[in-house]
Amino acid sequence: MQHNFFYYKINNYYFEIGVTGRSVLLEIETTRFPTCFPIDIMHLFYENIALYMLKHWMGCFFKDSILNDQPYVINNKQWTEIGIEMETVRKSIPTDFGRPPRNILHHHNGYKAEEWASWITLYSLPLLKDRLPANYLKGWSFFVKAVQLCQKRVLSLHDQEEIRKLLLLFYQHYERYIYYNIYFIY
C-alpha cells in the first residue's frame, strides 16, 4: 500500500514538471548523459545572453516597469547615439571582421548569430564605455573575455580554466548586481 502510494506520488510529480518518458536518445549505448550533450555557445552566448543583456541595458527585460528602473539602464538618447556610431563606422570596418555592424537599436531583433558575436567581442565594450556605470562595464568585460577565449581554435588547459573563472565572475556579477538588484530597491 505504502509502495503504491509512493509510486503514485512520483508519477504525479513527473507529470507536474512535464516529464513524459525516457528520451529515445538514451537508447544509444555510446551516449552518456549529460557529458554527450554539450552546450552550444552559438545559441547560448550569441543569441540568448547577448540579447537578454541588451534588454537589461535598454530597460525592457522585466515586464514590470518598476523593476526595469535600474542604474545600468542606458537612456534612449544614448542608444540612438550608439546606433548612429555603428552605422557611421560601417565603411571603415575591414571585411576580415565579418559583416559590417548594423544599428543595434533598430535591428537587434533581426541580428544573426554572427552579428551578435561581433557585437559582443568587438563593438559592445567601446560603445558602452562611459555610458554604462564602471562596475557594470567591468562585469560585462568578464563575459566578453570569456567569449573571446571560447572562439579560439585551439584551447590550452589554462584557457579552459580562464573561461571557467571568467564565466563564474560574470555569473556572480549578474546575480548580484543585475538580476537580484531588484531586492535592493525596496
Next chain:
Amino acid sequence: MKVCFHYILHVADSIQDTGPCWSTWQFPMERTCGMLQPLAKSRLHPYKNLTNNVYLLELFNNLCYFRKFYDQIFPPISDKKYKEHLVYTNENYEEEFQWPSKPYTLTFQEVKKIKDHLCVIDDRASEMRLNVCIILFYVILFSILKLNID
C-alpha cells in the same frame, strides 16, 4: 532567473568533455538547414521532394569522379587571357584590376597643369610633347599628382 544564465556555468565542463566550442556549435547545422530549405519545393510531398533533391545534388557532386561525362556536362571554362598592360592582379587575389582604356580628351588647362607639374619634378618632362588627345591613364596620373600637390 532565466535558465540560460545558469548554463554558462557548465560551458567550461562541456569544453572539457567534448572539446573547443567550435566543435559542437550549431553553425554548420544551421547552414545545412539553410541549404535544405529551398530544396523542398513540393507542398504536397515536401519530405519526398527534399530527399529526391538531395539525392540529385549528391549525384552531381560525385559526377567529377567520372571525367568522361563530367567534361560533357560541364565544359571546362578556358582561362581568360589579358594583355599585360590591361590588367593588374596579384597571386593572392581573385580580383583583377583593369586599366581604364577609354579615350579621353584633356582640356587645354588640364594639359597645362600636367606639364607644369611634370616640369617641377623632372626637367626632361618639359620637352615632352603632349598631344591634346591622351588616354584616360593620364587623367588618373593627373588626379594622383593633384592629390600629392594638395
